Amino acid sequence: MTAPLLEADNLSVRFGVGRLTVAALDDVSFTLTPGESLGLVGESGSGKSTVLRAITGLAPLSGGRLRLAGADVATPRRMDFFTAVQMVFQDPYASLHPRHTVDQILAEPLAIHRIPDGEARIVAALREVGLGPSYRFRYPHQLSGGQRQRIAIARALILRPKIVLLDEPTSALDASVQAEILNLLEELRRAFGLAYVLVSHDLAVVAHLCERLIVLRQGRMVEETTAAALRDGSVKADYTRAMLAASKGFARAPAAASIAPARNI
Amino acid sequence: MTAPLLEVEDLRVRFPLAEGTVEAVRGISFTLGRERLGIVGESGSGKSQTGRAILGLTAKPGEVTAERLAFDGVDLMAAPPGLRRSLRGSRMTMVMQDPRYSLNPVMTVGQQIIESYRAHKPVSRREAKQAALAMLEDVRITAPDRVMALYPHELSGGMGQRVMIAMMLITGPELLIADEPTSALDVTVRGEVLRILDQLVSTRGMGLILISHDLEMVASFCDRVLVMYAGKIVEELASGALGEARHPYTRGLIGCLPKLAGDSHPLPVLARDPAWAR
Numbered sequence: 001m002t003a004p005l006l007e008a009d010n011l012s013v014r015f016g017v018g019r020l021t022v023a024a025l026d027d028v029s030f031t032l033t034p035g036e037s038l039g040l041v042g043e044s045g046s047g048k049s050t051v052l053r054a055i056t057g058l059a060p061l062s063g064g065r066l067r068l069a070g071a072d073v074a075t076p077r078r079m080d081f082f083t084a085v086q087m088v089f090q091d092p093y094a095s096l097h098p099r100h101t102v103d104q105i106l107a108e109p110l111a112i113h114r115i116p117d118g119e120a121r122i123v124a125a126l127r128e129v130g131l132g133p134s135y136r137f138r139y140p141h142q143l144s145g146g147q148r149q150r151i152a153i154a155r156a157l158i159l160r161p162k163i164v165l166l167d168e169p170t171s172a173l174d175a176s177v178q179a180e181i182l183n184l185l186e187e188l189r190r191a192f193g194l195a196y197v198l199v200s201h202d203l204a205v206v207a208h209l210c211e212r213l214i215v216l217r218q219g220r221m222v223e224e225t226t227a228a229a230l231r232d233g234s235v236k237a238d239y240t241r242a243m244l245a246a247s248k249g250f251a252r253a254p255a256a257a258s259i260a261p262a263r264n265i
Numbered sequence: 266m267t268a269p270l271l272e273v274e275d276l277r278v279r280f281p282l283a284e285g286t287v288e289a290v291r292g293i294s295f296t297l298g299r300e301r302l303g304i305v306g307e308s309g310s311g312k313s314q315t316g317r318a319i320l321g322l323t324a325k326p327g328e329v330t331a332e333r334l335a336f337d338g339v340d341l342m343a344a345p346p347g348l349r350r351s352l353r354g355s356r357m358t359m360v361m362q363d364p365r366y367s368l369n370p371v372m373t374v375g376q377q378i379i380e381s382y383r384a385h386k387p388v389s390r391r392e393a394k395q396a397a398l399a400m401l402e403d404v405r406i407t408a409p410d411r412v413m414a415l416y417p418h419e420l421s422g423g424m425g426q427r428v429m430i431a432m433m434l435i436t437g438p439e440l441l442i443a444d445e446p447t448s449a450l451d452v453t454v455r456g457e458v459l460r461i462l463d464q465l466v467s468t469r470g471m472g473l474i475l476i477s478h479d480l481e482m483v484a485s486f487c488d489r490v491l492v493m494y495a496g497k498i499v500e501e502l503a504s505g506a507l508g509e510a511r512h513p514y515t516r517g518l519i520g521c522l523p524k525l526a527g528d529s530h531p532l533p534v535l536a537r538d539p540a541w542a543r
Contacts, residue, residue: 044451
Protein backbone atom coordinates (compact mmCIF):
# COMPACT_ATOMS: atom_id res chain seq x y z
CA MET A 1 0.00 0.00 0.00
CA THR A 2 1.60 3.23 -1.12
CA ALA A 3 0.96 6.43 0.76
CA PRO A 4 -1.72 8.58 -0.85
CA LEU A 5 -0.49 11.53 -2.86
CA LEU A 6 -3.62 13.60 -2.55
CA GLU A 7 -6.23 13.21 0.19
CA ALA A 8 -9.54 15.03 0.21
CA ASP A 9 -11.67 14.70 3.34
CA ASN A 10 -15.25 15.97 3.41
CA LEU A 11 -14.66 18.74 0.90
CA SER A 12 -17.49 21.22 0.66
CA VAL A 13 -17.87 24.33 -1.43
CA ARG A 14 -20.67 26.83 -1.01
CA PHE A 15 -21.50 29.73 -3.27
CA GLY A 16 -23.65 32.69 -2.30
CA VAL A 17 -24.77 33.90 1.10
CA GLY A 18 -27.83 33.49 3.28
CA ARG A 19 -30.97 32.31 1.55
CA LEU A 20 -29.19 32.05 -1.80
CA THR A 21 -26.51 29.64 -0.64
CA VAL A 22 -25.86 26.82 -3.05
CA ALA A 23 -23.92 23.81 -1.88
CA ALA A 24 -21.89 23.03 -4.98
CA LEU A 25 -19.99 20.31 -3.14
CA ASP A 26 -21.13 18.51 -0.04
CA ASP A 27 -18.91 16.09 1.84
CA VAL A 28 -16.81 14.74 -0.98
CA SER A 29 -13.87 12.56 0.05
CA PHE A 30 -11.34 10.61 -1.98
CA THR A 31 -7.68 9.69 -2.13
CA LEU A 32 -5.28 9.48 -5.01
CA THR A 33 -2.13 7.38 -4.93
CA PRO A 34 0.89 8.12 -7.15
CA GLY A 35 0.39 6.98 -10.71
CA GLU A 36 -3.29 6.31 -10.19
CA SER A 37 -6.09 7.67 -12.32
CA LEU A 38 -9.41 8.67 -10.81
CA GLY A 39 -12.52 9.62 -12.75
CA LEU A 40 -15.24 12.05 -11.69
CA VAL A 41 -18.54 11.52 -13.45
CA GLY A 42 -21.82 13.38 -13.33
CA GLU A 43 -24.27 15.62 -15.14
CA SER A 44 -23.75 19.33 -15.55
CA GLY A 45 -24.17 20.98 -12.19
CA SER A 46 -23.17 17.85 -10.29
CA GLY A 47 -20.03 19.55 -8.98
CA LYS A 48 -17.47 17.47 -10.84
CA SER A 49 -15.58 20.47 -12.17
CA THR A 50 -15.92 22.20 -8.81
CA VAL A 51 -13.86 19.38 -7.26
CA LEU A 52 -10.97 20.27 -9.55
CA ARG A 53 -11.43 23.97 -8.96
CA ALA A 54 -11.46 23.38 -5.22
CA ILE A 55 -8.23 21.39 -5.40
CA THR A 56 -6.42 24.12 -7.33
CA GLY A 57 -7.87 26.90 -5.18
CA LEU A 58 -9.99 28.40 -7.96
CA ALA A 59 -13.09 27.75 -5.85
CA PRO A 60 -12.95 28.56 -2.12
CA LEU A 61 -13.31 25.62 0.23
CA SER A 62 -15.89 26.18 2.90
CA GLY A 63 -15.13 22.98 4.73
CA GLY A 64 -13.03 19.86 4.64
CA ARG A 65 -9.39 19.13 4.45
CA LEU A 66 -7.03 18.77 1.53
CA ARG A 67 -3.61 17.16 1.91
CA LEU A 68 -0.87 16.82 -0.67
CA ALA A 69 1.75 14.17 0.14
CA GLY A 70 0.66 14.18 3.77
CA ALA A 71 0.91 17.94 4.31
CA ASP A 72 -2.06 20.29 4.55
CA VAL A 73 -2.49 22.48 1.50
CA ALA A 74 -2.28 26.20 2.23
CA THR A 75 -4.76 28.77 0.96
CA PRO A 76 -3.83 30.64 -1.18
CA ARG A 77 -1.86 27.85 -2.81
CA ARG A 78 1.90 28.21 -2.70
CA MET A 79 4.27 27.94 -5.63
CA ASP A 80 5.38 24.40 -4.79
CA PHE A 81 1.76 23.22 -4.96
CA PHE A 82 1.62 24.10 -8.63
CA THR A 83 4.83 22.28 -9.45
CA ALA A 84 3.07 19.14 -8.20
CA VAL A 85 -0.47 19.78 -9.47
CA GLN A 86 -1.39 21.14 -12.90
CA MET A 87 -4.64 21.40 -14.79
CA VAL A 88 -5.84 21.01 -18.39
CA PHE A 89 -9.09 22.79 -19.15
CA GLN A 90 -12.07 21.75 -21.21
CA ASP A 91 -12.07 24.12 -24.11
CA PRO A 92 -8.76 24.40 -25.95
CA TYR A 93 -10.21 27.37 -27.84
CA ALA A 94 -10.60 29.36 -24.64
CA SER A 95 -7.73 28.22 -22.45
CA LEU A 96 -4.80 29.47 -24.54
CA HIS A 97 -3.95 33.15 -24.78
CA PRO A 98 -4.91 34.18 -28.34
CA ARG A 99 -2.11 36.72 -28.66
CA HIS A 100 0.68 34.60 -27.25
CA THR A 101 2.68 32.23 -29.42
CA VAL A 102 3.07 28.61 -28.36
CA ASP A 103 6.59 29.55 -27.25
CA GLN A 104 5.30 32.31 -24.94
CA ILE A 105 2.54 30.05 -23.59
CA LEU A 106 5.04 27.35 -22.66
CA ALA A 107 7.66 29.81 -21.37
CA GLU A 108 5.28 31.36 -18.85
CA PRO A 109 5.19 28.57 -16.25
CA LEU A 110 8.99 28.27 -16.55
CA ALA A 111 9.44 31.99 -15.94
CA ILE A 112 7.07 32.01 -12.96
CA HIS A 113 8.89 29.13 -11.33
CA ARG A 114 12.33 30.50 -12.34
CA ILE A 115 13.35 27.34 -14.10
CA PRO A 116 16.55 27.72 -16.14
CA ASP A 117 17.19 26.24 -19.55
CA GLY A 118 13.75 27.18 -20.85
CA GLU A 119 14.63 26.79 -24.51
CA ALA A 120 15.45 23.10 -24.26
CA ARG A 121 12.48 22.43 -21.99
CA ILE A 122 10.07 23.97 -24.49
CA VAL A 123 11.41 21.95 -27.42
CA ALA A 124 11.29 18.79 -25.30
CA ALA A 125 7.74 19.54 -24.11
CA LEU A 126 6.56 19.94 -27.70
CA ARG A 127 8.18 16.65 -28.64
CA GLU A 128 6.50 14.88 -25.71
CA VAL A 129 3.04 15.83 -26.93
CA GLY A 130 3.83 14.75 -30.47
CA LEU A 131 4.34 18.16 -32.04
CA GLY A 132 7.55 19.16 -33.78
CA PRO A 133 9.61 22.31 -33.08
CA SER A 134 7.92 23.91 -36.09
CA TYR A 135 4.87 24.58 -33.92
CA ARG A 136 6.84 26.72 -31.51
CA PHE A 137 6.21 30.10 -33.05
CA ARG A 138 2.60 29.67 -34.08
CA TYR A 139 -0.42 31.35 -32.56
CA PRO A 140 -3.33 29.28 -31.20
CA HIS A 141 -5.60 30.28 -34.09
CA GLN A 142 -3.15 28.61 -36.47
CA LEU A 143 -3.67 25.26 -34.73
CA SER A 144 -6.50 22.75 -34.87
CA GLY A 145 -8.50 21.85 -31.76
CA GLY A 146 -6.50 18.70 -31.17
CA GLN A 147 -3.18 20.52 -31.56
CA ARG A 148 -4.33 23.20 -29.13
CA GLN A 149 -5.24 20.58 -26.57
CA ARG A 150 -1.76 19.11 -27.03
CA ILE A 151 -0.27 22.54 -26.28
CA ALA A 152 -2.45 22.81 -23.16
CA ILE A 153 -1.19 19.39 -22.06
CA ALA A 154 2.42 20.42 -22.78
CA ARG A 155 1.93 23.54 -20.66
CA ALA A 156 0.65 21.42 -17.79
CA LEU A 157 3.50 18.91 -18.07
CA ILE A 158 6.38 21.32 -18.53
CA LEU A 159 6.78 21.71 -14.75
CA ARG A 160 6.88 17.92 -14.34
CA PRO A 161 3.87 17.68 -12.03
CA LYS A 162 2.87 14.51 -10.22
CA ILE A 163 -0.86 15.11 -10.58
CA VAL A 164 -2.64 16.41 -13.65
CA LEU A 165 -6.26 17.52 -13.31
CA LEU A 166 -8.14 17.01 -16.57
CA ASP A 167 -11.43 18.87 -16.94
CA GLU A 168 -13.28 17.27 -19.88
CA PRO A 169 -10.10 17.28 -21.97
CA THR A 170 -11.73 15.78 -25.06
CA SER A 171 -15.35 16.87 -25.06
CA ALA A 172 -14.73 19.79 -27.44
CA LEU A 173 -12.98 17.50 -29.93
CA ASP A 174 -14.09 15.21 -32.76
CA ALA A 175 -14.17 11.47 -32.10
CA SER A 176 -11.05 10.72 -34.14
CA VAL A 177 -9.09 13.52 -32.44
CA GLN A 178 -10.40 12.40 -29.06
CA ALA A 179 -8.81 8.98 -29.67
CA GLU A 180 -5.44 10.62 -30.39
CA ILE A 181 -5.57 12.75 -27.23
CA LEU A 182 -6.65 9.80 -25.06
CA ASN A 183 -3.76 7.75 -26.42
CA LEU A 184 -1.37 10.63 -25.74
CA LEU A 185 -2.63 10.96 -22.16
CA GLU A 186 -2.11 7.25 -21.59
CA GLU A 187 1.40 7.34 -23.02
CA LEU A 188 2.41 10.35 -20.94
CA ARG A 189 1.01 8.78 -17.83
CA ARG A 190 3.11 5.68 -18.37
CA ALA A 191 6.23 7.66 -19.27
CA PHE A 192 6.15 10.07 -16.32
CA GLY A 193 4.21 8.09 -13.72
CA LEU A 194 1.50 10.73 -13.57
CA ALA A 195 -1.66 10.58 -11.50
CA TYR A 196 -4.78 11.88 -13.21
CA VAL A 197 -8.05 13.21 -11.93
CA LEU A 198 -10.30 13.12 -14.97
CA VAL A 199 -13.64 14.89 -15.11
CA SER A 200 -15.97 13.75 -17.86
CA HIS A 201 -19.62 13.16 -18.59
CA ASP A 202 -18.67 10.37 -20.98
CA LEU A 203 -18.61 7.08 -19.11
CA ALA A 204 -16.71 5.31 -21.90
CA VAL A 205 -13.89 7.87 -21.76
CA VAL A 206 -13.64 7.57 -17.99
CA ALA A 207 -13.65 3.77 -18.12
CA HIS A 208 -10.95 3.90 -20.76
CA LEU A 209 -8.54 6.11 -18.83
CA CYS A 210 -9.32 5.49 -15.16
CA GLU A 211 -9.32 2.48 -12.86
CA ARG A 212 -11.50 4.05 -10.20
CA LEU A 213 -14.30 6.55 -10.47
CA ILE A 214 -16.66 8.59 -8.35
CA VAL A 215 -20.20 9.37 -9.45
CA LEU A 216 -21.44 12.78 -8.33
CA ARG A 217 -24.94 14.18 -8.30
CA GLN A 218 -25.92 17.61 -7.06
CA GLY A 219 -22.66 17.99 -5.19
CA ARG A 220 -22.83 14.68 -3.36
CA MET A 221 -21.09 11.40 -3.95
CA VAL A 222 -23.52 8.82 -5.26
CA GLU A 223 -21.11 5.97 -5.62
CA GLU A 224 -17.44 5.12 -5.69
CA THR A 225 -16.84 2.30 -8.09
CA THR A 226 -14.35 0.86 -10.54
CA ALA A 227 -14.07 0.90 -14.30
CA ALA A 228 -14.38 -2.88 -14.24
CA ALA A 229 -17.74 -2.62 -12.47
CA LEU A 230 -18.85 -0.10 -15.07
CA ARG A 231 -17.90 -2.51 -17.83
CA ASP A 232 -19.71 -5.54 -16.48
CA GLY A 233 -22.64 -3.46 -15.26
CA SER A 234 -22.24 -4.41 -11.59
CA VAL A 235 -22.53 -0.82 -10.36
CA LYS A 236 -24.69 -0.47 -7.27
CA ALA A 237 -26.44 2.89 -7.33
CA ASP A 238 -29.61 3.23 -9.44
CA TYR A 239 -28.41 6.58 -10.67
CA THR A 240 -25.19 5.13 -12.06
CA ARG A 241 -27.15 2.38 -13.74
CA ALA A 242 -29.50 4.91 -15.33
CA MET A 243 -26.54 6.93 -16.58
CA LEU A 244 -25.01 3.77 -17.98
CA ALA A 245 -28.25 2.96 -19.80
CA ALA A 246 -28.56 6.49 -21.16
CA SER A 247 -25.00 6.45 -22.48
CA LYS A 248 -25.67 3.34 -24.53
CA GLY A 249 -27.65 5.31 -27.08
CA PHE A 250 -31.31 5.84 -27.72
CA ALA A 251 -33.85 3.19 -26.75
CA ARG A 252 -37.27 3.62 -28.26
CA ALA A 253 -39.12 2.15 -25.29
CA PRO A 254 -38.87 4.54 -22.36
CA ALA A 255 -36.45 3.16 -19.84
CA ALA A 256 -38.22 1.65 -16.86
CA ALA A 257 -35.73 3.02 -14.38
CA SER A 258 -35.85 6.53 -15.78
CA ILE A 259 -33.87 9.04 -13.85
CA ALA A 260 -35.98 10.42 -11.05
CA PRO A 261 -36.99 13.99 -11.88
CA ALA A 262 -34.96 15.68 -9.19
CA ARG A 263 -35.71 18.97 -10.85
CA ASN A 264 -37.47 20.24 -13.92
CA ILE A 265 -34.73 19.63 -16.44
CA MET B 266 -45.99 5.48 -53.25
CA THR B 267 -46.25 9.22 -52.72
CA ALA B 268 -43.65 11.71 -53.84
CA PRO B 269 -40.82 12.09 -51.33
CA LEU B 270 -41.02 15.01 -48.93
CA LEU B 271 -37.60 16.27 -49.86
CA GLU B 272 -35.50 15.57 -52.93
CA VAL B 273 -31.86 16.62 -53.02
CA GLU B 274 -29.75 16.01 -56.06
CA ASP B 275 -26.16 17.13 -56.52
CA LEU B 276 -26.34 19.81 -53.82
CA ARG B 277 -23.26 22.02 -53.63
CA VAL B 278 -22.39 24.83 -51.25
CA ARG B 279 -19.44 27.06 -52.11
CA PHE B 280 -17.83 29.90 -50.25
CA PRO B 281 -15.74 32.23 -52.40
CA LEU B 282 -12.99 33.51 -50.12
CA ALA B 283 -9.97 35.70 -50.70
CA GLU B 284 -7.70 32.66 -50.72
CA GLY B 285 -9.84 30.69 -53.15
CA THR B 286 -13.21 28.98 -53.22
CA VAL B 287 -14.02 26.54 -50.45
CA GLU B 288 -16.52 23.85 -51.33
CA ALA B 289 -18.24 22.89 -48.09
CA VAL B 290 -20.76 20.52 -49.66
CA ARG B 291 -19.68 18.81 -52.85
CA GLY B 292 -22.52 17.20 -54.71
CA ILE B 293 -24.68 15.21 -52.35
CA SER B 294 -27.96 13.53 -53.25
CA PHE B 295 -30.64 11.93 -51.13
CA THR B 296 -34.39 11.79 -50.74
CA LEU B 297 -36.38 11.97 -47.55
CA GLY B 298 -39.82 10.59 -46.88
CA ARG B 299 -41.70 10.87 -43.63
CA GLU B 300 -38.91 9.19 -41.75
CA ARG B 301 -35.94 9.88 -39.52
CA LEU B 302 -32.74 10.47 -41.43
CA GLY B 303 -29.41 11.00 -39.68
CA ILE B 304 -26.48 12.90 -41.12
CA VAL B 305 -23.21 12.17 -39.35
CA GLY B 306 -19.78 13.63 -39.82
CA GLU B 307 -16.94 15.39 -38.06
CA SER B 308 -16.49 19.15 -37.85
CA GLY B 309 -16.07 20.60 -41.30
CA SER B 310 -17.67 17.68 -43.10
CA GLY B 311 -20.46 19.93 -44.40
CA LYS B 312 -23.31 18.37 -42.46
CA SER B 313 -24.62 21.63 -40.98
CA GLN B 314 -24.18 23.47 -44.28
CA THR B 315 -26.37 20.83 -45.91
CA GLY B 316 -29.16 21.56 -43.43
CA ARG B 317 -28.80 25.28 -43.86
CA ALA B 318 -28.79 25.06 -47.65
CA ILE B 319 -32.06 23.10 -47.63
CA LEU B 320 -33.72 25.84 -45.60
CA GLY B 321 -32.04 28.62 -47.57
CA LEU B 322 -30.06 29.90 -44.60
CA THR B 323 -26.58 29.71 -46.13
CA ALA B 324 -24.60 32.69 -44.91
CA LYS B 325 -23.30 35.20 -47.42
CA PRO B 326 -21.18 34.99 -49.55
CA GLY B 327 -21.99 31.28 -49.82
CA GLU B 328 -23.55 30.01 -53.03
CA VAL B 329 -25.88 27.04 -53.27
CA THR B 330 -26.36 25.09 -56.48
CA ALA B 331 -28.24 21.86 -57.07
CA GLU B 332 -29.58 19.79 -59.91
CA ARG B 333 -32.76 19.51 -57.96
CA LEU B 334 -33.78 20.67 -54.51
CA ALA B 335 -37.47 20.12 -54.04
CA PHE B 336 -39.69 20.17 -50.99
CA ASP B 337 -43.03 18.42 -51.44
CA GLY B 338 -42.83 19.00 -55.18
CA VAL B 339 -41.91 22.69 -54.91
CA ASP B 340 -38.63 23.47 -56.64
CA LEU B 341 -36.74 25.41 -54.01
CA MET B 342 -33.93 26.51 -56.31
CA ALA B 343 -36.41 28.30 -58.61
CA ALA B 344 -38.66 29.53 -55.80
CA PRO B 345 -38.68 33.29 -55.22
CA PRO B 346 -37.37 34.44 -51.83
CA GLY B 347 -40.88 35.29 -50.69
CA LEU B 348 -42.09 31.75 -51.20
CA ARG B 349 -39.06 30.27 -49.44
CA ARG B 350 -39.62 32.64 -46.57
CA SER B 351 -43.22 31.54 -46.21
CA LEU B 352 -42.20 27.87 -46.31
CA ARG B 353 -39.47 28.38 -43.76
CA GLY B 354 -40.85 28.33 -40.27
CA SER B 355 -44.29 27.09 -41.25
CA ARG B 356 -43.61 23.91 -43.21
CA MET B 357 -39.88 23.35 -42.76
CA THR B 358 -37.95 24.37 -39.69
CA MET B 359 -34.65 23.90 -37.95
CA VAL B 360 -33.71 23.34 -34.33
CA MET B 361 -30.31 24.81 -33.60
CA GLN B 362 -27.56 23.39 -31.46
CA ASP B 363 -27.38 25.56 -28.40
CA PRO B 364 -30.51 27.05 -26.85
CA ARG B 365 -28.36 29.58 -25.03
CA TYR B 366 -27.37 31.27 -28.26
CA SER B 367 -30.47 30.65 -30.32
CA LEU B 368 -33.16 32.10 -28.08
CA ASN B 369 -33.64 35.83 -27.71
CA PRO B 370 -32.23 36.70 -24.28
CA VAL B 371 -34.46 39.73 -23.71
CA MET B 372 -37.83 38.12 -24.56
CA THR B 373 -39.70 35.69 -22.38
CA VAL B 374 -40.19 32.16 -23.63
CA GLY B 375 -43.90 32.78 -24.09
CA GLN B 376 -43.40 35.92 -26.16
CA GLN B 377 -40.99 34.10 -28.45
CA ILE B 378 -43.24 31.12 -29.04
CA ILE B 379 -46.27 33.34 -29.62
CA GLU B 380 -44.29 35.51 -32.00
CA SER B 381 -43.22 32.58 -34.13
CA TYR B 382 -46.78 31.23 -34.18
CA ARG B 383 -48.40 34.51 -35.15
CA ALA B 384 -45.81 35.13 -37.85
CA HIS B 385 -47.31 32.21 -39.74
CA LYS B 386 -50.90 31.93 -38.56
CA PRO B 387 -53.51 34.69 -38.54
CA VAL B 388 -54.66 34.12 -34.97
CA SER B 389 -55.39 36.33 -32.01
CA ARG B 390 -52.93 36.75 -29.19
CA ARG B 391 -55.14 34.72 -26.90
CA GLU B 392 -55.40 31.79 -29.30
CA ALA B 393 -51.65 31.88 -29.84
CA LYS B 394 -51.12 31.78 -26.11
CA GLN B 395 -53.37 28.74 -25.77
CA ALA B 396 -51.48 27.03 -28.59
CA ALA B 397 -48.13 27.86 -26.97
CA LEU B 398 -49.26 26.41 -23.64
CA ALA B 399 -50.45 23.24 -25.33
CA MET B 400 -47.19 22.95 -27.26
CA LEU B 401 -45.07 23.35 -24.12
CA GLU B 402 -47.10 20.59 -22.55
CA ASP B 403 -46.42 18.44 -25.62
CA VAL B 404 -42.68 18.75 -25.03
CA ARG B 405 -43.36 17.69 -21.45
CA ILE B 406 -42.64 20.89 -19.65
CA THR B 407 -44.36 20.80 -16.29
CA ALA B 408 -46.15 24.01 -15.30
CA PRO B 409 -46.07 25.58 -18.77
CA ASP B 410 -47.73 28.80 -17.60
CA ARG B 411 -44.81 29.38 -15.25
CA VAL B 412 -42.22 28.59 -17.92
CA MET B 413 -43.94 30.95 -20.41
CA ALA B 414 -42.97 33.89 -18.22
CA LEU B 415 -39.32 32.88 -17.86
CA TYR B 416 -36.38 34.37 -19.73
CA PRO B 417 -33.97 32.02 -21.54
CA HIS B 418 -31.22 32.47 -18.93
CA GLU B 419 -33.59 31.08 -16.31
CA LEU B 420 -33.91 27.77 -18.16
CA SER B 421 -31.64 24.76 -17.86
CA GLY B 422 -30.08 23.36 -21.02
CA GLY B 423 -32.60 20.59 -21.44
CA MET B 424 -35.52 22.90 -20.80
CA GLY B 425 -34.14 25.46 -23.26
CA GLN B 426 -33.80 22.80 -25.93
CA ARG B 427 -37.40 21.72 -25.35
CA VAL B 428 -38.56 25.31 -25.65
CA MET B 429 -36.72 25.53 -28.98
CA ILE B 430 -38.38 22.35 -30.17
CA ALA B 431 -41.78 23.69 -29.06
CA MET B 432 -41.16 26.94 -30.92
CA MET B 433 -40.22 25.12 -34.09
CA LEU B 434 -43.05 22.61 -34.00
CA ILE B 435 -45.92 24.92 -33.06
CA THR B 436 -46.62 25.77 -36.71
CA GLY B 437 -46.98 22.06 -37.51
CA PRO B 438 -44.12 21.74 -40.00
CA GLU B 439 -43.67 18.70 -42.21
CA LEU B 440 -39.90 18.78 -42.21
CA LEU B 441 -37.76 19.35 -39.15
CA ILE B 442 -34.00 19.70 -39.41
CA ALA B 443 -32.36 19.27 -36.03
CA ASP B 444 -28.74 20.44 -36.01
CA GLU B 445 -26.98 18.77 -33.08
CA PRO B 446 -30.06 19.16 -30.87
CA THR B 447 -28.54 17.22 -28.02
CA SER B 448 -24.80 17.90 -28.09
CA ALA B 449 -25.09 20.66 -25.49
CA LEU B 450 -26.98 18.33 -23.15
CA ASP B 451 -26.09 15.65 -20.62
CA VAL B 452 -26.54 12.03 -21.63
CA THR B 453 -29.44 11.62 -19.23
CA VAL B 454 -31.30 14.66 -20.59
CA ARG B 455 -30.32 13.67 -24.12
CA GLY B 456 -32.48 10.55 -23.97
CA GLU B 457 -35.43 12.60 -22.78
CA VAL B 458 -35.17 15.15 -25.61
CA LEU B 459 -34.72 12.42 -28.21
CA ARG B 460 -37.76 10.60 -26.92
CA ILE B 461 -39.87 13.76 -27.24
CA LEU B 462 -38.61 14.33 -30.78
CA ASP B 463 -39.28 10.72 -31.65
CA GLN B 464 -42.83 10.84 -30.39
CA LEU B 465 -43.68 14.11 -32.10
CA VAL B 466 -42.22 12.88 -35.37
CA SER B 467 -44.20 9.66 -35.33
CA THR B 468 -47.52 11.13 -34.17
CA ARG B 469 -47.41 14.05 -36.62
CA GLY B 470 -45.89 12.08 -39.48
CA MET B 471 -43.06 14.54 -40.03
CA GLY B 472 -39.80 14.06 -41.83
CA LEU B 473 -36.79 14.58 -39.58
CA ILE B 474 -33.17 15.19 -40.48
CA LEU B 475 -30.97 14.76 -37.44
CA ILE B 476 -27.50 16.22 -37.85
CA SER B 477 -24.91 15.07 -35.35
CA HIS B 478 -21.32 14.01 -34.86
CA ASP B 479 -22.39 11.18 -32.57
CA LEU B 480 -22.55 8.14 -34.83
CA GLU B 481 -23.81 5.72 -32.21
CA MET B 482 -26.59 7.96 -31.00
CA VAL B 483 -27.79 8.69 -34.54
CA ALA B 484 -27.63 5.04 -35.53
CA SER B 485 -29.78 4.06 -32.58
CA PHE B 486 -32.33 6.80 -33.26
CA CYS B 487 -32.72 7.16 -37.03
CA ASP B 488 -34.11 4.89 -39.72
CA ARG B 489 -31.25 5.68 -42.08
CA VAL B 490 -27.85 7.28 -41.58
CA LEU B 491 -25.77 9.20 -44.11
CA VAL B 492 -22.09 9.47 -43.28
CA MET B 493 -20.43 12.61 -44.63
CA TYR B 494 -16.75 13.23 -45.14
CA ALA B 495 -15.24 16.34 -46.73
CA GLY B 496 -18.56 17.49 -48.16
CA LYS B 497 -19.56 14.16 -49.65
CA ILE B 498 -21.70 11.26 -48.60
CA VAL B 499 -19.33 8.34 -48.25
CA GLU B 500 -21.80 5.78 -46.99
CA GLU B 501 -25.46 5.18 -46.30
CA LEU B 502 -26.39 2.82 -43.49
CA ALA B 503 -29.64 1.33 -42.31
CA SER B 504 -30.48 1.83 -38.65
CA GLY B 505 -28.76 -0.60 -36.34
CA ALA B 506 -26.45 -1.80 -39.10
CA LEU B 507 -23.36 0.01 -37.86
CA GLY B 508 -21.51 -3.31 -37.77
CA GLU B 509 -22.02 -3.65 -41.51
CA ALA B 510 -20.35 -0.36 -42.31
CA ARG B 511 -17.99 -0.88 -45.21
CA HIS B 512 -16.33 2.45 -45.83
CA PRO B 513 -12.96 2.72 -44.02
CA TYR B 514 -13.92 6.18 -42.72
CA THR B 515 -17.09 4.93 -41.03
CA ARG B 516 -15.28 1.93 -39.65
CA GLY B 517 -12.47 4.14 -38.39
CA LEU B 518 -14.96 6.46 -36.75
CA ILE B 519 -16.61 3.56 -34.94
CA GLY B 520 -13.26 2.04 -34.02
CA CYS B 521 -11.73 5.13 -32.46
CA LEU B 522 -14.47 5.53 -29.84
CA PRO B 523 -13.59 4.18 -26.42
CA LYS B 524 -16.06 1.43 -25.62
CA LEU B 525 -17.47 0.37 -22.31
CA ALA B 526 -17.57 -3.24 -23.42
CA GLY B 527 -14.17 -4.49 -24.48
CA ASP B 528 -11.05 -2.54 -23.83
CA SER B 529 -8.46 -1.55 -26.37
CA HIS B 530 -5.26 0.23 -25.43
CA PRO B 531 -4.16 2.25 -27.26
CA LEU B 532 -7.27 3.24 -29.18
CA PRO B 533 -7.07 2.74 -32.93
CA VAL B 534 -6.52 6.10 -34.57
CA LEU B 535 -8.30 7.12 -37.72
CA ALA B 536 -5.87 7.20 -40.64
CA ARG B 537 -7.27 9.51 -43.29
CA ASP B 538 -6.92 8.55 -46.90
CA PRO B 539 -6.89 11.53 -49.28
CA ALA B 540 -8.72 9.31 -51.78
CA TRP B 541 -11.89 9.49 -49.63
CA ALA B 542 -12.26 13.18 -50.33
CA ARG B 543 -12.01 12.73 -54.06
